[in-house]
Structures are given as structure tokens and as C-alpha cells.
Amino acid sequence: MLSPTTLARSSLEEMLESLRLRDNSDRPKDLPPALPSRPPSRARIRSGRWSAQPNFNTDSNSESGGEGQRKENELRVKRNTFWNKKRRKDVNVNSPYNVVAVEGIEGEERMEETGVLEGSDNIGYFIEKKLRVWCRQSNGVWVSGTIHSTSGEESFVSLANGNVVKVSTCHLFPANPEILDGVDDLLHLSYLNEPTVFHNLKYRYSRDMIYSKAGPILIAVNPFKDVQINGKDIVTTYKQKATDKPHVFAIAENAYNEMMNDGVNQSLMISGESGAGKTETAKFAVQYLAALGGGNVGIECQILQTSCILEAFGNSKTSMNDNSSRFGKLIEIHFTAAGKICGSKIRTCKHQSRVVQLAAGERSYHIFYQLCAGAPQALRERLNLKMAKEYNYLAQSDCLVINGVDDAQRFLKFMETLDIFQISKGEQDQAFAMLAAVLWLGNISFHAIDYENHVEASNDEALINAARLIGCESHELKEALSARRIQTEEGNIVEKFTMSQAIDTRDALAKFIYASLFDWLVEQINNLLEVGKQHTGWSISILDIYGFESFKKNSFEQFCINYANERLQQHFNRHVFKLEQEEYELDGIDGVKVDFADNQECLDLFEKKPIGLLSLLDEDLHSPAANDATLANKLKQNLNGMACFKGDKGRVFGVRHFAGEVLYDTNDFLKKNQDSLNPELIELLSSCNGQLPQLFAIKMLNQTLEPATSLDSPNQSVSAKFKGKLFKLMQQLEKTKPHFICCIKPNRKQLPGMYEEDLVSQQLRCSGVLEAVRMSRSGYPTRMTHQEFADRYGFLLLETNESPDPLSISVAVLKQFNILPGMYQIGYTKLYLRIGLEMNFTYYGKKSL
Ligand SMILES: Nc1ncnc2c1ncn2[C@@H]1O[C@H](COP(=O)(O)OP(=O)(O)OP(=O)(O)O)[C@@H](O)[C@H]1O
Numbered sequence: 001m002l003s004p005t006t007l008a009r010s011s012l013e014e015m016l017e018s019l020r021l022r023d024n025s026d027r028p029k030d031l032p033p034a035l036p037s038r039p040p041s042r043a044r045i046r047s048g049r050w051s052a053q054p055n056f057n058t059d060s061n062s063e064s065g066g067e068g069q070r071k072e073n074e075l076r077v078k079r080n081t082f083w084n085k086k087r088r089k090d091v092n093v094n095s096p097y098n099v100v101a102v103e104g105i106e107g108e109e110r111m112e113e114t115g116v117l118e119g120s121d122n123i124g125y126f127i128e129k130k131l132r133v134w135c136r137q138s139n140g141v142w143v144s145g146t147i148h149s150t151s152g153e154e155s156f157v158s159l160a161n162g163n164v165v166k167v168s169t170c171h172l173f174p175a176n177p178e179i180l181d182g183v184d185d186l187l188h189l190s191y192l193n194e195p196t197v198f199h200n201l202k203y204r205y206s207r208d209m210i211y212s213k214a215g216p217i218l219i220a221v222n223p224f225k226d227v228q229i230n231g232k233d234i235v236t237t238y239k240q241k242a243t244d245k246p247h248v249f250a251i252a253e254n255a256y257n258e259m260m261n262d263g264v265n266q267s268l269m270i271s272g273e274s275g276a277g278k279t280e281t282a283k284f285a286v287q288y289l290a291a292l293g294g295g296n297v298g299i300e301c302q303i304l305q306t307s308c309i310l311e312a313f314g315n316s317k318t319s320m321n322d323n324s325s326r327f328g329k330l331i332e333i334h335f336t337a338a339g340k341i342c343g344s345k346i347r348t349c350k351h352q353s354r355v356v357q358l359a360a361g362e363r364s365y366h367i368f369y370q371l372c373a374g375a376p377q378a379l380r381e382r383l384n385l386k387m388a389k390e391y392n393y394l395a396q397s398d399c400l401v402i403n404g405v406d407d408a409q410r411f412l413k414f415m416e417t418l419d420i421f422q423i424s425k426g427e428q429d430q431a432f433a434m435l436a437a438v439l440w441l442g443n444i445s446f447h448a449i450d451y452e453n454h455v456e457a458s459n460d461e462a463l464i465n466a467a468r469l470i471g472c473e474s475h476e477l478k479e480a481l482s483a484r485r486i487q488t489e490e491g492n493i494v495e496k497f498t499m500s501q502a503i504d505t506r507d508a509l510a511k512f513i514y515a516s517l518f519d520w521l522v523e524q525i526n527n528l529l530e531v532g533k534q535h536t537g538w539s540i541s542i543l544d545i546y547g548f549e550s551f552k553k554n555s556f557e558q559f560c561i562n563y564a565n566e567r568l569q570q571h572f573n574r575h576v577f578k579l580e581q582e583e584y585e586l587d588g589i590d591g592v593k594v595d596f597a598d599n600q601e602c603l604d605l606f607e608k609k610p611i612g613l614l615s616l617l618d619e620d621l622h623s624p625a626a627n628d629a630t631l632a633n634k635l636k637q638n639l640n641g642m643a644c645f646k647g648d649k650g651r652v653f654g655v656r657h658f659a660g661e662v663l664y665d666t667n668d669f670l671k672k673n674q675d676s677l678n679p680e681l682i683e684l685l686s687s688c689n690g691q692l693p694q695l696f697a698i699k700m701l702n703q704t705l706e707p708a709t710s711l712d713s714p715n716q717s718v719s720a721k722f723k724g725k726l727f728k729l730m731q732q733l734e735k736t737k738p739h740f741i742c743c744i745k746p747n748r749k750q751l752p753g754m755y756e757e758d759l760v761s762q763q764l765r766c767s768g769v770l771e772a773v774r775m776s777r778s779g780y781p782t783r784m785t786h787q788e789f790a791d792r793y794g795f796l797l798l799e800t801n802e803s804p805d806p807l808s809i810s811v812a813v814l815k816q817f818n819i820l821p822g823m824y825q826i827g828y829t830k831l832y833l834r835i836g837l838e839m840n841f842t843y844y845g846k847k848s849l
Pocket residue numbers: 222223224225226227272273274275276277278279280281321322323324325326545546547548743
């Protein structure tokens with residue numbers, strides 16, 4: 001029979017113990033142990049109610065007491081004192097500003113747990129035993145070495161290359177023994193600090209092990225190459241549960257099992273900065289779920305094909321990613337009660353400013369270049385199509401191709417996919433006509449017609465083609481782009497446009513057509529996928545949203561994208577930290593507290609009414625006196641006191657996001673925040689002879705009947721609509737049990753085998769994954785109601801328990817197996833178990849059967 005001590009330990013702890021025993025055997029007993037016991041939770045309050053003082057100690061000396069124990073205790077006190085001292089000094093845990101302190105000590109402190117070496121005993125021990133430590137070189141790169149000597153404040157570290165460097169002692173971090181190099185789960189690291197986590201991920205990455213666990217979270221480091229771990233054979237391995245290695249398939253499997261067992265909708269929340277690999281990861285998740293839930297309906301194949309259409313219409317080349325999603329999408333996969341896929345629904349969240357305006361070196365949506373490069377001759381002639389460089393909207397950024405991408409080939413694939421979604425040839429033709437119309441609209445030019453700067457559209461090839469493709473007469477389009485009617489008491493008067501009004505009107509029409517076409521396509525896809533609407537089972541949703549962006553110059557697009565990422569981070573914080581802590585508190589469980597960077601302040605900066613970024617921006621929507629410069633001034637005057645806001649020079653203002661500070665230039669903010677169409681243009685579209693323009697116009701007309709506050713009202717600003725759609729997505733996600741996947745971008749060049757330390761470190765600091773690991777280590781990840789525990793393990797009791805009360809049965813089981821009090825806590829409604837403990841019960845259960 002296993003001893004109670006063994007029972008209370010996970011296999012990792014046993015491994016650590018054997019290491020310690022090995023280490024202890026060749027040193028005097030009164031020295032501190034080489035490996036510390038698992039650190040207590042930072043703000044842990046001892047439970048006085050049910051369990052005795054937690055004694056979650058893996059050190060063999062600790063049980064025997066004595067001098068070794070005394071020294072270990074002293075050491076632990078020192079470590080904790082050191083930590084507490086530092087926390088008091090610098091932390092306002094509610095401020096995302098903490099996270100923004102990327103470089104330097106403050107950032108490091110957030111990462112530290114079993115962190116900095118301090119105390120002459122401790123350093124002396126590391127010197128004597130030649131134990132590895134990590135230190136950061138002046139260039140920011142982490143190196144490991146052994147401490148050669150110390151003067152207390154400063155230490156000399158011998159590096160592997162023979163160099164000796166002088167380092168401030170408080171910047172030394174203990175390294176893990178080599179046996180822990182490359183562990184699957186950061187939870188298993190004996191020392192959890194920035195360099196050890198960083199080293200572990202790098203170690204794995206260099207061996208093509210791109211997935212790692214961080215407690216409940218999966219970390220996926222983008223390999224930028226095919227690492228051959230997503231094929232059918234690997235799918236089968238995970239389906240057969242033949243491996244427990246971290247993988248996106250394992251997370252999908254887990255979600256599927258929880259959905260089937262608990263009857264609860266699930267979600268996979270994929271986060272990471274632009275280019276980190278979210279979209280690819282989402283595709284692998286869909287691939288696995290399709291394999292798990294594949295029936296004979298074939299929907300799973302169609303779900304997999306959606307990405308071809310969605311990416312063509314929603315992705316672009318940016319400076320961070322050649323295939324960057326410029327929209328957020330939630331793919332909801334529906335399952336029958338038997339676990340078979342029976343339908344799917346795609347929800348999107350986007351805005352379209354990219355259609356008409358591009359930053360240098362970036363492309364517009366892929367579909368435009370694909371159409372220009374790959375349209376068959378007959379289609380080219382029907383659309384009077386030219387090459388991409390001939391269109392102003394595409395040529396403006398001097399970036400027309402992507403290295404290694406064959407746009408023409410992609411277009412053929414795109415057309416095949418439209419067939420799969422049963423979009424008829426006639427409808428396809430109309431859709432391509434709309435795309436070509438957008439391109440021709442961008443080529444429409446205007447010329448002055450009087451001395452008051454009024455203009456009208458030129459009667460040229462662009463106007464003629466655009467009008468023909470939309471399905472109206474060219475003079476009708478010309479009129480709608482050159483003037484508008486205004487109702488006055490005396491009747492209608494015609495107001496001629498200035499150059500900028502005419503360009504804005506033309507661009508608004510182009511954006512509207514593109515956005516409507518995208519929505520129409522998604523609707524067609526959903527119509528086909530939603531065959532299982534009447535499903536009686538549950539769903540798994542996969543969220544893939546544009547990643548956090550920070551460029552040299554950031555505009556309205558980044559403003560919206562980064563706001564969406566703040567919302568996503570809040571969802572993560574809420575589920576990983578807040579709800580977890582709330583649950584402990586409500587159930588009377590003491591002291592599991594982990595500091596995390598709450599981004600609520602930043603969200604408030606965006607959302608607060610009437611003084612928040614979004615409200616202040618909308619205030620100027622219909623104000624003729626407002627311009628980008630007055631907007632910047634107004635923001636500074638009203639928001640300068642807010643912790644996450646930073647005024648800057650001229651039209652620029654800064655926001656301290658959870659992932660770093662971003663400076664936004666208000667240039668064109670007001671224009672981009674407005675995309676209402678003139679009634680003349682809606683009228684024009686509704687009278688066109690094409691089916692699609694009519695459909696788009698009818699939808700718009702219906703929306704004008706909505707109350708002005710409705711999300712769909714055309715009177716709403718772009719940012720208000722965006723926020724509304726984002727909220728809808730988040731509401732949908734709130735109804736699900738989330739599983740988090742954190743994608744990491746290892747280098748800026750999008751190259752395989754390159755690992756940029758500063759970039760990875762910054763993402764790790766900002767993502768909150770380390771805090772989540774700490775939460776798991778100090779918390780009780782396994783929990784079940786007293787009844788569930790009694791039902792599951794009550795039969796193990798050797799003596800019959802007189803009381804039918806599940807709580808007393810549960811307590812009797814725990815007592816019978818001498819479970820150390822620190823390994824569990826008993827709440828009002830549930831029993832909470834430390835990591836690994838339930839496995840031991842399961843083992844016992846199996847043995848007894
Ligand atoms: N698991 C993977 N295996 C191989 N290559 C990958 C993997 N994940 C990502 N990549 C590569 O990295 C590129 C960027 O990935 P992806 O488009 O998924 O990033 P993203 O996080 O969705 O970015 P964005 O927020 O800009 O949309 C992909 O086009 C692909 O080349």
C-alpha cells in the first residue's frame with residue numbers, strides 16, 4: 001500500500017523529492033536544501049476553519065524537523081519578506097500600468113515567484129553547490145552561469161563561455177535543475193521566474209515543441225514553418241487519448257469532453273498579438289473538432305472550407321503579418337446530443353476603412369488582388385478588369401504582392417469554395433461585379449466646376465465602369481457623388497460638394513458595398529451551415545480576433561482593434577482570476593490570492609460615459625466645428641487625469657494598454673468614425689438593376705427605421721457599431737466555459753528558428769499566463785461537491801460511515817488516507833483539491849475495484 005505521504009504528492013513532487021534526496025546524500029544535513037519546497041501563495045491566509053495549517057511541503061527534511069527545517073523556514077521567511085517588501089513599494093495591482101513597465105526591474109518583479117536570490121546563506125549555497133542561476137546581460141539577453149563570488153550587493157557570475165560578469169545580486173534568478181529543462185507544463189518548474197519560463201519555452205521551441213501548458217492555459221509559439229504535428233495521425237493519437245502532450249488538439253478534446261460530460265457550451269479563446277498564430281491555431285482546433293464530431297452530413301468539411309472565403313475577404317498583408325485578420329470571428333460549432341456536428345454559425349466583427357485607405361507597405365483585402373490576378377478571361381472582359389496596380393485603392397501603398405503567395409492560384413481556390421457553398425454562378429458573377437465596382441469607384445476623379453471649390457465627378461472610364469457594374473446609369477452615379485439634396489422650409493435645395501466631400505462620399509459608397517458584400521457572403525455560408533439549427537445538443541465556439549497592434553503610427557483601425565483586445569483580456573482576467581477567487585471566497589475558502597494586472601482602468605478609459613474615449617469621439621460626430629486637432633485637444637483636456645491616458649504632442653495621444661503603450665494619431669479619426677451613406681446613394685442602389693445592390697439598399701433602409709440608439713441604426717458611429725458587435729460576441733462567449741490558448745510570436749521577421757528575447761518576454765509579461773500558473777500552484781484546481789466526492793470515493797471507506805451526510809463521508813475518506821490538510825480545503829458546498837491529488841484517489845478507486 002502507498003504511504004500517506006506518497007498519496008499526497010504528485011509525480012512531479014516525487015521527482016523533486018528524489019532529486020533532493022540525491023542532493024542531500026552528499027551534503028551536511030544542516031545546509032539549506034538545493035531545491036526549495038513549493039512556494040506558498042503570495043497572499044495566502046492560513047485556513048483556520050476546516051483544515052489545519054497548510055503544510056504543502058515536498059522537502060524530505062521538513063518532516064523530520066531539526067536544523068535543516070529551521071534554516072529552510074528562515075530562508076522562506078526571508079524570501080517572502082523580500083517579496084512583500086518589493087510589492088509594497090511599487091504595486092497598484094489594479095493598474096495595467098504595472099504591466100506596461102516592460103523593461104527593468106518592475107517588469108521582472110511581476111514575473112518573479114521563486115525569484116531573486118537573496119541572503120548570504122542562499123547565495124553561499126548556490127556558490128558551493130555550483131548551482132545554475134540566470135542573469136540578464138546589459139543587452140537584455142538572459143544567460144545562465146554559476147555564481148563565482150559575491151560581495152552581497154553584487155555578484156560575479158561565470159558564464160558557460162568562460163567570461164565572468166558582474167551583476168547586481170538582486171538581478172540573479174535561480175535556474176531549475178537540468179532535469180526540468182523543457183517540461184511540458186510550466187506548473188512543473190521548481191523555480192518560476194521570467195528567465196526560467198523563457199528558457200523552457202525556448203528549449204521546447206528549438207526542438208519544434210511549439211505547445212506548452214501554463215497551468216490551465218495552452219501556450220502556442222508560432223513556428224513559422226510546418227512542424228508536422230497537425231496531421232491525421234496526430235489527430236488520431238489525441239482522439240485515442242494515447243498522449244497527454246500539450247497540443248491545441250488536447251485543448252479541443254478537453255472542451256469536447258466537458259461539453260459532452262457536463263452539458264455546458266464551451267469556447268476556445270485564442271489570443272496573441274498580430275502574427276502570433278491565432279488564425280492557424282483556430283483552424284487546427286476546427287480541424288480536430290471536425291474529426292471528433294464528423295458524421296455523415298459533411299458539414300465538418302464545409303466548416304473547414306469557410307476559412308478560404310473569410311480570409312480572402314477579411315485578411316490583409318500588414319507590416320506584422322502577411323495574412324493578418326482585419327476582422328474578428330467567432331465560429332460556433334453545434335453538436336447533437338450524441339456529439340456529432342450538426343451545424344455551425346459564424347459571427348463577425350469588423351470595420352472597413354482598409355478598403356479605401358492603406359498604410360505604406362500594407363495591402364488591402366486579399367480578394368482584390370486575387371481577383372485582379374486570377375479572374376478568367378471571360379470574367380475579366382465582363383468586369384473590364386485591369387491589373388491591381390491600375391487601381392488607386394490598391395496602388396496607394398506600393399505593396400501589391402506577398403512573397404511566396406500566388407494570388408491567381410488562390411482565386412481559383414476561392415471560386416471552387418464558392419461552389420462548395422452552393423453560391424450559384426449568377427450570384428458569383430454579381431459578387432465579382434461588386435468587387436470590381438469598388439475598385440473602379442476608387443479611380444473616379446473629380447474636377448472643379450466653379451470658383452467656390454465645388455466639384456463634379458469626371459465622365460471617364462472609371463465612372464462608366466463603376467456605374468455599369470453597380471447597375472445604374474453613369475450620370476446617376478455622377479450626380480449622387482457630386483451633390484446632395486437638403487430639405488429646407490422652402491423646399492429641397494441641391495448642395496454641391498467640395499473636393500473632400502465628394503471623395504468622402506465616393507469612399508463611403510465603396511466601403512458600404514464591400515461591407516455589405518462580406519455580410520452577404522457570411523449569410524450565405526451560415527444559411528448552408530445552419531442546417532442543424534434545430535440541434536438538441538451544445539456548441540463549442542472558437543474566437544479568433546485581430547491581435548493587439550502597435551506601429552510607429554497608429555490610427556483609428558488600431559484604436560478599435562486594441563480596444564477589442566482589452567475586452568478580450570478582461571474576459572481572460574475575469575475567468576482565470578476574478579471568478580476563481582470569487583468562487584473560493586463564496587465557498588468560504590481562505591486565502592488563494594494571486595495579483596494580476598487588471599485592465600479595468602483601461603476599459604473605463606475607453607467606455608466611460610460621458611467622459612471616455614469612445615463617448616468623446618462620438619460627441620464630435622456631427623459637430624461642424626470639430627476636426628482632428630480639436631478632438632486631440634478635447635481628449636487631453638478631459639482625460640489627462642486618467643492613469644491609462646497620456647497626452648502627447650499635437651494630434652497624438654497615448655493609451656497604456658495591457659500589452660504596452662500605444663500612441664494614436666487622431667488624423668482622420670473623425671472621418672473614419674463616420675460611415676453613413678447619403679440618402680441619394682441608398683436611393684441609387686435601390687434603383688439599380690442588379691440584385692445585390694438592391695438587397696444592400698433594402699437592408700440599409702430597414703436599418704434607418706431602427707431607433708437611433710439601435711446598433712443597426714445608420715446614425716451610429718463606426719466605433720459605436722464596433723463596440724456593439726464586440727459586446728454581442730462577448731455576451732455569446734459569456735454563456736460558455738472558456739479554454740484559453742495564448743499564441744506567442746517568437747520574432748518580428750516571421751522567420752522559423754528565430755527567437756527574439758525581448759519580444760517573447762514582453763508577450764509573456766502582458767498575457768497573464770504566469771499569474772495563471774501561480775494561481776494553479778497555490779489554488780485548488782480540482783473541485784467537486786461533497787455529494788460528488790462522496791458518491792465517487794465513498795466506497796473506498798474501510799469502515800461503514802454511520803452518517804449519510806456526504807460531507808462527513810468525504811471527510812472520512814480524506815482522513816482514512818491521511819491526506820495532509822494542506823492538500824485540500826472544504827468549502828460550504830465543495831471540496832477543493834490540490835493539483836494531482838485526485839489522480840491518487842482515482843488510482844485507489846481503480847485498485848479497489
Ligand atoms: N502552427 C503553425 N504552423 C506553421 N505556421 C504557422 C503556425 N501558426 C502560424 N503560422 C505562420 O504564421 C503566420 C501568421 O499566423 P496567423 O495569421 O495565424 O497570425 P494571427 O495571430 O492570426 O495574426 P493576426 O492577428 O494579424 O490575424 C501564418 O500565416 C503562418 O505562416
